[in-house]
Amino acid sequence: MLQKTLTWQQELADGFNNINEICEYLNITQSSKKLIVENSNFPLRVPRGFVDRMESNNINDPLLKQILPIKSENLDTPGFTFDPVGDIESIAETGIIHKYHGRVLIITTGSCAINCRYCFRRNFPYDDYQLSTKKHLRAINYIESHEDISEVILSGGDPLLLSDQKLMGFIRKLESIPHIKRIRIHSRIPIVLPSRITAELCDALSSIKKDLILVVHSNHANELNHQVKLACEHLKNANITLLNQSVLLKDINDSADQLCALHEKLFTFQIMPYYLHLLDKAVGTAHFEVSQADGIDLMNQIKTVLPGYLVPKLVREQAGAANKIIIA
Numbered sequence: 001m002l003q004k005t006l007t008w009q010q011e012l013a014d015g016f017n018n019i020n021e022i023c024e025y026l027n028i029t030q031s032s033k034k035l036i037v038e039n040s041n042f043p044l045r046v047p048r049g050f051v052d053r054m055e056s057n058n059i060n061d062p063l064l065k066q067i068l069p070i071k072s073e074n075l076d077t078p079g080f081t082f083d084p085v086g087d088i089e090s091i092a093e094t095g096i097i098h099k100y101h102g103r104v105l106i107i108t109t110g111s112c113a114i115n116c117r118y119c120f121r122r123n124f125p126y127d128d129y130q131l132s133t134k135k136h137l138r139a140i141n142y143i144e145s146h147e148d149i150s151e152v153i154l155s156g157g158d159p160l161l162l163s164d165q166k167l168m169g170f171i172r173k174l175e176s177i178p179h180i181k182r183i184r185i186h187s188r189i190p191i192v193l194p195s196r197i198t199a200e201l202c203d204a205l206s207s208i209k210k211d212l213i214l215v216v217h218s219n220h221a222n223e224l225n226h227q228v229k230l231a232c233e234h235l236k237n238a239n240i241t242l243l244n245q246s247v248l249l250k251d252i253n254d255s256a257d258q259l260c261a262l263h264e265k266l267f268t269f270q271i272m273p274y275y276l277h278l279l280d281k282a283v284g285t286a287h288f289e290v291s292q293a294d295g296i297d298l299m300n301q302i303k304t305v306l307p308g309y310l311v312p313k314l315v316r317e318q319a320g321a322a323n324k325i326i327i328a
């Protein structure tokens, strides 16, 4: 019997939002389940296609660990805060974070296709600060009136969760502003829900008359399957520059072998390395932390293995700083 192909919206709706269902699907044993917390204020959300890349009966699978709500999230850890990178103090207008010279970041939506447990915005009050359709005009006015802004970053949440119509409507407005040279999209969707990268979306993006950069977010080589590769090919054919940022995560990608495998594979998907972030210290994420000293050590190791163009920059974001801090 022929299997019906789901649209990306159907795939999104068909994703998991209950940890017990994932455990059953992956044959996770009862003893391993003791670690899990069932009622978290950061809900579980993960596309089925991403769960299909996880190993069965392995609570330590590096993809599963990124979405698994565990009891350590409820520990109160000194130094971990609700707004670790100072987003709220940099809000210039509803939906606009203006932190760095020449660039603004737009909070296009509060939703993502996947909820990564280590997310630096897991406690962000999206209801108060995301850009609603009604407030588009104010955001555009802000960008128009600041001629020193040359780049706009569409972030969130995940901007590729917007419909083509909403996304392109906003991009077209940005495109018409003469001092905007580049439009950048930050999205984990090409990795976790590659069916979203439709021919229609790529056609629309290829018609944009400004430079377009898509920064994807992949942390582990096991995330990169054939569907992701096809999505990246479509994006490259639409003349989009593809970069990757990762987060350095304890027991997930904190070995030189894993980081080398990730960046070697990203290159075969036509994605160049950008940043490897030290964890932003958001409440609930302390169990993912890798120390700065260990991060530097890992960078020294991967530099001896990878060609320079495959080595990401190890960075830390510091609230109130004028730029990301490059560590190595």
Ligand code: SF4
Pocket (backbone or CB within 6 Å): 111, 112, 113, 114, 115, 116, 118, 119, 120, 121, 122, 156, 157, 158, 188, 217
């Ligand atoms: S996709 Fe990005 S913004 Fe969304 S939960 Fe994951 S890390 Fe956070």
